[in-house]
Amino acid sequence: MSQSAGRTVVYAARRIHTMDPSRPQGTHVAVRDGRVLGVGTLETLRGWGDFEIDDRFAAKVLLPGFVEGHSHVGEGTYWRYVYCGYFDRTDPDGRVWPGARSIEAVVARLREAHETLVDPKAPLFGWGLDPLFFGARRMTRHDLDAVSPERPIGVLHASGHITNASTAALALAGYLRTDHDHPGIPLDDARLPMGELRGPEAMMPVLFRLGVDRAAMSGDEAGLRAFAKLAVRTGTTTATDLATPIPDDAIESLLRVTGEDGFPLRFVPAMHVRGHTPQGAVERALGLKARSTDRLRLGRIKAHADGSIQGFTARMRWPGYHNGAPQGLWYIEPETLRALFALGLEHGIQIHTHTNGDAAIDLAIESLETALRAHPSPDHRFVLQHCQLADSAQLRRMKALGLCANFFANHHFYWGDAHHDQTVGPDRAERMNPCRSAQDIGVPYTIHSDAPVTPLGPLHVAWCAVNRRTASGRLLGAHERIPVADALRAITLGAAWTLHLDGEIGSIECGKRADFAVLEDDPFEVAPEALKDVGVWGTVHGGRIFAAGAA
Numbered sequence: 001m002s003q004s005a006g007r008t009v010v011y012a013a014r015r016i017h018t019m020d021p022s023r024p025q026g027t028h029v030a031v032r033d034g035r036v037l038g039v040g041t042l043e044t045l046r047g048w049g050d051f052e053i054d055d056r057f058a059a060k061v062l063l064p065g066f067v068e069g070h071s072h073v074g075e076g077t078y079w080r081y082v083y084c085g086y087f088d089r090t091d092p093d094g095r096v097w098p099g100a101r102s103i104e105a106v107v108a109r110l111r112e113a114h115e116t117l118v119d120p121k122a123p124l125f126g127w128g129l130d131p132l133f134f135g136a137r138r139m140t141r142h143d144l145d146a147v148s149p150e151r152p153i154g155v156l157h158a159s160g161h162i163t164n165a166s167t168a169a170l171a172l173a174g175y176l177r178t179d180h181d182h183p184g185i186p187l188d189d190a191r192l193p194m195g196e197l198r199g200p201e202a203m204m205p206v207l208f209r210l211g212v213d214r215a216a217m218s219g220d221e222a223g224l225r226a227f228a229k230l231a232v233r234t235g236t237t238t239a240t241d242l243a244t245p246i247p248d249d250a251i252e253s254l255l256r257v258t259g260e261d262g263f264p265l266r267f268v269p270a271m272h273v274r275g276h277t278p279q280g281a282v283e284r285a286l287g288l289k290a291r292s293t294d295r296l297r298l299g300r301i302k303a304h305a306d307g308s309i310q311g312f313t314a315r316m317r318w319p320g321y322h323n324g325a326p327q328g329l330w331y332i333e334p335e336t337l338r339a340l341f342a343l344g345l346e347h348g349i350q351i352h353t354h355t356n357g358d359a360a361i362d363l364a365i366e367s368l369e370t371a372l373r374a375h376p377s378p379d380h381r382f383v384l385q386h387c388q389l390a391d392s393a394q395l396r397r398m399k400a401l402g403l404c405a406n407f408f409a410n411h412h413f414y415w416g417d418a419h420h421d422q423t424v425g426p427d428r429a430e431r432m433n434p435c436r437s438a439q440d441i442g443v444p445y446t447i448h449s450d451a452p453v454t455p456l457g458p459l460h461v462a463w464c465a466v467n468r469r470t471a472s473g474r475l476l477g478a479h480e481r482i483p484v485a486d487a488l489r490a491i492t493l494g495a496a497w498t499l500h501l502d503g504e505i506g507s508i509e510c511g512k513r514a515d516f517a518v519l520e521d522d523p524f525e526v527a528p529e530a531l532k533d534v535g536v537w538g539t540v541h542g543g544r545i546f547a548a549g550a551a
């Protein structure tokens with residue numbers, strides 16, 4: 001659906017919210033060559049010469065296309081495996097999968113899939129497991145053995161940081177031994193692995209044996225196309241894949257797929273530092289950056305400082321976890337992070353750092369402070385991803401250092417009750433993902449889904465930041481709520497800023513890309529509690545039109 005060059009189309013809408021403070025609303029937007037020529041009323045656009053009027057959005061509301069600053073292409077690829085999550089979830093084709101609400105339900109769902117497999121030794125893989133909702137009992141290898149003792153079975157947790165494995169899967173990876181001494185491999189009474197593998201180092205060997213090759217997944221065409229369908233369904237026109245190895249053989253396929261005329265997404269992968277030296281990572285990122293196109297933006301790096309709060313692998317300051325769980329894990333050596341930051345600043349490569357616990361946030365802040373002394377660097381826009389437990393003092397230091405925050409607002413809904421009761425306790429749970437404080441202190445911020453950890457859906461993320469309601473309906477952190485207008489800014493211009501793309505996308509203004517979220521209702525008019533329910537018709541991407549139903 002490309003527009004021919006030089007032709008001008010004026011779209012009429014019920015309302016256009018531009019997110020441009022100097023011209024916040026309009027009823028018509030003129031598009032030429034995939035860009036916004038002008039926005040306002042039909043009268044104000046007439047001076048641009050001949051145009052064609054297009055009324056198909058006359059009853060719709062246009063916003064800038066949503067920008068997801070922290071997602072993963074797994075949101076598209078994981079659907080080929082068995083969905084084992086607690087909440088109902090919509091797949092790329094619009095089918096809703098009911099949540100599996102107990103260990104028994106998870107086992108039953110895996111058994112259904114097991115019964116469809118002909119080869120008794122073929123691996124079986126599930127995703128989305130969320131044992132926090134199952135009380136004190138942890139899933140063990142014996143639970144999965146009940147599906148089938150011969151078949152190697154693994155289930156990735158919703159956090160993405162832990163995998164459960166069956167006895168056959170552990171045996172396949174050579175893990176069925178009594179001599180483990182690794183914090184990521186907890187043991188049972190027989191001194192064998194109990195079946196939970198925590199952190200990438202412990203779980204990757206099993207994932208590979210189960211055929212879940214993350215390197216292949218990052219360049220997987222079918223997964224990328226499924227991801228793009230979900231993007232259209234949610235009004236998303238730019239999305240990150242924020243931790244991919246981007247193997248060399250994936251680059252050509254990424255360039256080809258994103259370059260197709262019918263591809264509806266600007267894709268922004270960040271290369272994972274894992275497997276590289278800091279020097280090697282920055283050199284490779286520089287090489288990749290040079291190959292960027294409009295719809296494939298390469299040359300960013302992702303690092304992980306720690307794990308997840310709900311998996312108790314986030315690195316915490318005193319007094320640690322509320323329920324007494326042991327300290328979490330470091331995912332990177334402090335010296336490695338410092339070296340990476342210094343090289344990133346020196347060469348203009350942006351580093352996104354996963355930090356969940358407050359000790360991990362401290363490490364990132366201190367590392368950047370040291371690196372900035374060696375390489376003063378205005379406007380580096382390094383981002384602390386998740387940054388969930390930042391306190392005000394940390395936000396003030398972040399402001400001083402030019403660090404951005406990308407908060408995981410969906411946590412309030414999905415794990416807010418668990419954070420209140422189990423992981424961090426009431427006061428830190430009320431502070432988590434402090435959008436209001438960040439705004440008041442002046443830290444540039446956005447909010448995200450971390451899909452597939454939670455479903456892709458910027459309006460849901462915005463709803464979480466505005467309402468801070470947990471799954472049980474509890475209001476968690478009233479003082480950190482933000483108004484609808486600020487949440488919508490966070491999922492458009494706010495996210496664009498954290499990707500250095502705010503000059504091109506994030507608002508509907510003359511000269512910017514014609515990327516729109518096409519909505520059935522006006523998110524500024526509906527009740528704030530209904531923000532997540534605003535219907536998405538589809539998107540316009542670079543002037544090309546994509547209906548969600550047809551995607």
Ligand SMILES: [Zn+2]
Nearest residue numbers: 070072242450
């Ligand atoms: Zn992530």
